[in-house]
Amino acid sequence: MVSVGIFNITKRFGDVIALDNVSLDIGDGELFTLLGPSGCGKTTLLRIIAGLEFPDSGKIVFGDRDVTYLKASRRNTAMVFQNYALWPHMTVYENVAFGLEIRKYPKDEIRRRVHDILRLVKLEGMEKRFPGQLSGGQQQRVALARALVVEPDVLLLDEPLSNLDAKLRVEMREEVRRIQRETGITTIYVTHDQEEALTISDRIAVMNKGRVQQVGTPIEIYRSPKNEFVATFIGKSTILRGVLKKIVDGYGVVDIGGFEVLGRLESRFRVGDKVTVIFRPEDCRVGEIDGYNKLEGIIESIMFIGSYFHIRLNVNGKDILILADVDGDFKEGMPLKFSIDPDEVMIISSKD
Amino acid sequence: MKVDRSLLDELGERISRARLYLDPVTIFFLSFPTFTFILFLITPLIGMLGIAFVYKGAPSLEWFIRIFTSEYYINLQGRGEPWYYDEKFNMLVITGSDYGVILNSLIVASIVTIVTTIWGIILAILFSRYSFRGKDFLRILSMVPLLLSPFVNALVIKKMFNPYNGFINWLLHDTLGILPFRLYIDGLAGIALTQIITYYPIVALNILSSMLNIDSTLEEQGVNMGAEGFTLLRKITIPLSYPGIMSGATLVFIFSLEDLTAPIVFHGHPLAKKLISFQIYTKFISETGLRSPEIAALAVFLLFIALTFFILIRNYVSLRSYASIPRGRMLRKLNRLGVKGYLVVYTVIFPILLFTSFPQIGVVLLAFSTRWVNTVFPEGYTLANVIEVFSNPDVFKYLRNSVMYASLALLFIFILALSAAYVTNRLRFRGVSSIDLLSTSPIALPGIVIAISYFYFYATLFRDTILDPTNVLFFNPLPVLIIGYSIRRLPFALRAIYAGIQQVHVNLEEASLNMGAGRFHTIKKILLPLVSPNVLSGLLISFIYVVGEVSISIIIGILNMDYAPLTVYMRDVMLSAVGSQYIAAALGFILMSMQLTVIIIITLVFKQRYAYIGI
Numbered sequence: 001m002v003s004v005g006i007f008n009i010t011k012r013f014g015d016v017i018a019l020d021n022v023s024l025d026i027g028d029g030e031l032f033t034l035l036g037p038s039g040c041g042k043t044t045l046l047r048i049i050a051g052l053e054f055p056d057s058g059k060i061v062f063g064d065r066d067v068t069y070l071k072a073s074r075r076n077t078a079m080v081f082q083n084y085a086l087w088p089h090m091t092v093y094e095n096v097a098f099g100l101e102i103r104k105y106p107k108d109e110i111r112r113r114v115h116d117i118l119r120l121v122k123l124e125g126m127e128k129r130f131p132g133q134l135s136g137g138q139q140q141r142v143a144l145a146r147a148l149v150v151e152p153d154v155l156l157l158d159e160p161l162s163n164l165d166a167k168l169r170v171e172m173r174e175e176v177r178r179i180q181r182e183t184g185i186t187t188i189y190v191t192h193d194q195e196e197a198l199t200i201s202d203r204i205a206v207m208n209k210g211r212v213q214q215v216g217t218p219i220e221i222y223r224s225p226k227n228e229f230v231a232t233f234i235g236k237s238t239i240l241r242g243v244l245k246k247i248v249d250g251y252g253v254v255d256i257g258g259f260e261v262l263g264r265l266e267s268r269f270r271v272g273d274k275v276t277v278i279f280r281p282e283d284c285r286v287g288e289i290d291g292y293n294k295l296e297g298i299i300e301s302i303m304f305i306g307s308y309f310h311i312r313l314n315v316n317g318k319d320i321l322i323l324a325d326v327d328g329d330f331k332e333g334m335p336l337k338f339s340i341d342p343d344e345v346m347i348i349s350s351k352d
Numbered sequence: 353m354k355v356d357r358s359l360l361d362e363l364g365e366r367i368s369r370a371r372l373y374l375d376p377v378t379i380f381f382l383s384f385p386t387f388t389f390i391l392f393l394i395t396p397l398i399g400m401l402g403i404a405f406v407y408k409g410a411p412s413l414e415w416f417i418r419i420f421t422s423e424y425y426i427n428l429q430g431r432g433e434p435w436y437y438d439e440k441f442n443m444l445v446i447t448g449s450d451y452g453v454i455l456n457s458l459i460v461a462s463i464v465t466i467v468t469t470i471w472g473i474i475l476a477i478l479f480s481r482y483s484f485r486g487k488d489f490l491r492i493l494s495m496v497p498l499l500l501s502p503f504v505n506a507l508v509i510k511k512m513f514n515p516y517n518g519f520i521n522w523l524l525h526d527t528l529g530i531l532p533f534r535l536y537i538d539g540l541a542g543i544a545l546t547q548i549i550t551y552y553p554i555v556a557l558n559i560l561s562s563m564l565n566i567d568s569t570l571e572e573q574g575v576n577m578g579a580e581g582f583t584l585l586r587k588i589t590i591p592l593s594y595p596g597i598m599s600g601a602t603l604v605f606i607f608s609l610e611d612l613t614a615p616i617v618f619h620g621h622p623l624a625k626k627l628i629s630f631q632i633y634t635k636f637i638s639e640t641g642l643r644s645p646e647i648a649a650l651a652v653f654l655l656f657i658a659l660t661f662f663i664l665i666r667n668y669v670s671l672r673s674y675a676s677i678p679r680g681r682m683l684r685k686l687n688r689l690g691v692k693g694y695l696v697v698y699t700v701i702f703p704i705l706l707f708t709s710f711p712q713i714g715v716v717l718l719a720f721s722t723r724w725v726n727t728v729f730p731e732g733y734t735l736a737n738v739i740e741v742f743s744n745p746d747v748f749k750y751l752r753n754s755v756m757y758a759s760l761a762l763l764f765i766f767i768l769a770l771s772a773a774y775v776t777n778r779l780r781f782r783g784v785s786s787i788d789l790l791s792t793s794p795i796a797l798p799g800i801v802i803a804i805s806y807f808y809f810y811a812t813l814f815r816d817t818i819l820d821p822t823n824v825l826f827f828n829p830l831p832v833l834i835i836g837y838s839i840r841r842l843p844f845a846l847r848a849i850y851a852g853i854q855q856v857h858v859n860l861e862e863a864s865l866n867m868g869a870g871r872f873h874t875i876k877k878i879l880l881p882l883v884s885p886n887v888l889s890g891l892l893i894s895f896i897y898v899v900g901e902v903s904i905s906i907i908i909g910i911l912n913m914d915y916a917p918l919t920v921y922m923r924d925v926m927l928s929a930v931g932s933q934y935i936a937a938a939l940g941f942i943l944m945s946m947q948l949t950v951i952i953i954i955t956l957v958f959k960q961r962y963a964y965i966g967i
């Protein structure tokens with residue numbers, strides 16, 4: 001197991017810049033997630049780490065070994081492909097044993113290890129089946145077992161759960177987390193599903209258009225999105241644009257047009273700067289509570305999201321999303337008073 | 353200077369970048385076909401240019417001037433009636449007129465192309481747009497002419513139109529009385545007819561494949577806009593099928609130009625000799641030593657025509673996809689034939705299809721005949737001819753030679769096809785497409801041109817060795833034949849293997865590399881097992897077409913009879929005494945049986961669908 005250093009990786013395909021100067025530092029034994037919309041370069045980065053693709057510039061380092069131009073077969077990474085890439089002409093046993101045979105383990109050692117790993121992924125008794133005879137979830141486990149059994153330095157998972165149905169997906173992501181904990185293998189996990197990323201990861205890198213937008217723990221990413229992209233891609237947020245009117249002790253008052261919002265300044269600003277205000281629905285509270293950011297709007301729509309309502313309000317012509325308990329009595333068209341905790345309101349530059 | 357440097361740097365950068373994706377196996381896969389084609393296709397062809405364009409040691413157009421100024425080669429007036437009625441014998445004689453060797457070849461090829469294309473379009477429309485009883489039977493019937501029986505099928509066609517006891521005259525004139533006169537087809541007309549019958553399935557299959565692949569919604573849209581019946585065909589269906597029509601027509605045009613079997617069978621008529629391919633052949637075998645450069649000049653001219661057409665159609669369709677058996681969208685709603693339709697199908701189309709399958713039926717009859725000379729049908733039947741093939745060591749020798757050459761060629765073809773298919777599928781470099789171009793091109797290169805170029809190539813570069821074809825006593829054609837066969841028949845295996853690799857997701861190989869396996873191991877353990885049905889199918893088809901190969905065989909293989917392949921022997925008996933044609937037919941029968949066996953194995957065991965396509 002090793003740490004993985006990614007230094008200034010750039011990769012073009014013709015005119016498309018798949019990766020634009022990407023740098024990341026992934027710790028030994030960490031479960032690190034690359035999160036971003038489809039086409040943002042996640043798979044490309046994973047393939048570069050695996051040696052299936054080579055960067056135009058930049059460096060990949062495992063521990064203190066520069067592996068940038070090392071052939072895939074020499075890297076001792078193990079990748080779980082999005083389509084699993086199980087070999088259809090081999091049984092489950094043969095699929096899993098393949099990497100060990102390449103590494104020239106003795107026969108009984110192979111048998112023992114395959115057996116152990118199949119137990120770990122809960123597939124005992126399936127050795128003789130062919131991939132075509134397995135369900136999607138089982139195939140996914142075989143792919144995982146095949147990758148884990150060689151005790152790779154780095155485990156690479158490319159949207160491993162995206163082909164499973166919703167219920168299985170939740171189950172399997174807990175499995176992946178458990179197995180990663182048990183084995184302690186440095187793992188890079190790719191997903192476009194923010195919920196998956198938030199629940200499973202030690203740290204997350206949010207990517208967009210080939211660039212890393214923000215790196216942090218799930219809580220950091222969720223609580224303090226660095227820019228509008230991260231704020232909208234992860235969780236639901238209200239985004240308002242305005243002009244900074246006043247600055248007090250790291251807080252600022254922003255004129256949205258018709259009303260004002262008080263929030264935390266995320267960087268240095270001057271009065272008069274154009275800024276963007278971001279806050280989450282759960283940081284708004286219904287009712288006339290003493291304090292700052294007391295607002296009132298007309299209910300435009302109400303959405304039940306399981307134990308809560310998402311309520312969309314029209315406040316002076318601006319859309320604001322808030323969270324409300326289901327026991328409240330809400331109707332469309334009704335006026336509603338609410339307030340926003342200023343500590344949870346982020347004020348960022350409008351340029352990002 | 354500065355610009356040059358940055359260009360060089362960029363090139364260097366490109367190469368070092370490309371090398372990251374290469375390993376010994378992929379480097380071999382890139383270089384093996386490249387070197388093979390440079391050495392055994394491009395060099396001989398260019399070498400042939402060097403002979404054709406040199407006169408008395410200096411560059412010159414002399415040989416071409418001789419050809420183009422000779423009335424023997426080009427005669428715009430034309431000599432003789434293309435057909436006439438002979439009152440004395442009550443006979444319509446069709447032979448074609450003589451416009452000189454070059455124009456004759458172009459005229460015959462054009463007629464064959466036009467007729468097969470029209471007929472191919474009709475069949476393709478019928479098979480792709482209509483449903484009717486007996487359709488499967490008619491489809492199979494329309495593919496019978498693809499069964500290989502070099503020389504003998506042309507002989508049977510000639511027999512069928514024999515004015516006295518040929519089957520056609522017996523049926524249409526003597527028995528049914530539909531024809532008021534006897535029909536005698538010979539000379540260029542006989543050749544054209546033979547080629548039409550032999551080659552139309554190639555055009556038909558190409559067009560059918562195109563038509564089945566047209567998105568049916570495109571036609572439905574046409575119907576919505578009010579196009580119907582013939583208008584729909586003319587405005588939508590046929591234009592959308594241009595790729596199939598163009599590639600089919602072009603291939604047949606080239607096949608007609610290069611065909612040697614029909615002219616050899618019909619060469620009893622003086623007109624039949626006046627074709628480019630036959631002239632090359634007959635001049636070649638009538639000389640000894642290093643043949644006259646005039647032969648090279650003729651071959652260069654043939655190559656020029658073929659290449660022109662080859663380049664023209666590449667814009668329409670890649671040759672690899674030619675005659676791929678249509679998978680088609682099964683969802684298309686087929687029109688049911690009405691009463692009129694059935695009438696047309698069963699009184700016009702069916703009899704024609706039946707007629708086009710007569711040569712193959714005739715070959716079988718001939719193979720089992722005791723005697724079939726002055727009668728409509730054989731006088732009696734026997735197994736003696738087939739037994740003779742296996743029991744007479746003088747005959748069996750040729751079959752054994754051919755099977756040996758084919759087996760050895762398969763090894764070469766396998767490596768070539770796997771390499772070319774792998775790099776064109778898996779590597780994304782500039783230049784890979786030239787391997788694609790080279791490896792599919794032999795389909796459209798006249799066999800006789802390759803054969804002649806080989807002759808000069810080995811005679812010059814391997815002078816006085818056992819590979820020197822002018823060395824009458826010691827020449828060993830084995831390596832020359834095997835390499836030539838491999839290159840000519842590569843496209844069959846290539847197409848099958850290419851299709852196979854295309855269907856294996858590249859992730860399956862990458863997963864293996866990622867698990868620590870090298871490229872060689874990955875190809876052996878992952879790729880090859882997955883494409884083995886394609887590989888075996890492709891190799892089997894190539895095998896059959898190597899055994900049935902004519903051009904290289906009768907130019908090169910003839911130079912030492914101890915090593916001569918099957919088709920040389922078939923040609924010989926065709927030309928020699930009456931009576932031995934039964935043995936040739938028996939060999940044709942054996943060849944067709946092998947081909948049928950291969951087709952059945954491929955469709956039933958390997959479940960591949962392109963088995964019966966071929967040329």
Ligand SMILES: Nc1ncnc2c1ncn2[C@@H]1O[C@H](COP(=O)(O)OP(=O)(O)O)[C@@H](O)[C@H]1O
Binds near residue numbers: 013043
């Ligand atoms: N082999 C390739 N050739 C050309 N473009 C590619 C290739 N692989 C990826 N791309 C392009 O690079 C970008 C990033 O792709 P990818 O890494 O697959 O994104 P993600 O996995 O985040 O969906 C996309 O625009 C994609 O079209």
Ligand SMILES: [Mg+2]
Binds near residue numbers: 039042043044
């Ligand atoms: Mg991806």
